Amino acid sequence: MVPLWKQKSGRGDQPVIWDYHVVLLQVGLQSDSLVYDLDSELPFPCSLQLYADQALRSDRNIRPANHRKLRVVPADSFLLNFASDRSHMRNPDGTWKMPPPLYPPIHTAECQMNLNDFISMDPTVGWGAVFSLDHFLQRYLGNSSMLTVASAAASS
Structure with a gap:
């Protein structure tokens, strides 16, 4: 369970506790990196620095x-490999916990469901790399920005 x-x-300055949460990070080469979070109250897109300070916190x-x-x-790895049949969105009796998105479920030719491989924080499972919050911020914001996040005082 991850606070964000x-x-x-959310209600006021209380975090929402997600089982998992997905955002898009556009890493900037010449400018700030941007976070696209469809569930955020922050600007869309939002600079990673602002998102780290206000949404991720410490x-x-x-x-x-x-x-x-x-x-x-x-x-590219996400688009080639991600698949979800939305079974995680159903109650034991088959009814929806929340209305599903209007677009069809996403699948690949080989797979109907691998969401757990994407939300696992076991680095030996799935695609990509797993970071602690501090290591993620250090990698994508750099050392000087880490000080801002740490002083500002966060799943799916």
Whole structure:
């Protein structure tokens, strides 16, 4: 369970606790990296620095069991491999927990469902790389920005 702030379903300054949460990170070469989060109250897109300060915040005051990890999957790998039959969105009796998206389920020629491989934080499973929150911010913001996030005082 992962806390994340500045979410549309949140109340005030309380975090939303997600089982998992998916955002798009556009890594900037000449400019700031941008986060596209469809559930955020922050600007769309949002600079990674602002998102880190206000939505991710720090793990410092969070129980160690809830420290965040992030799986970063390159877009081409995600588009080629991701599949979800939406079974995770159904109750045991087959009814929907929440209305599903209007677009059809996503699948590949080889697979109907591999969501768990994408949301697993086991680095030996799935695609991409798994980072602790601190290592993710260090990698994508750099050391100087890490100080801002740490002083600002976060799954799916």
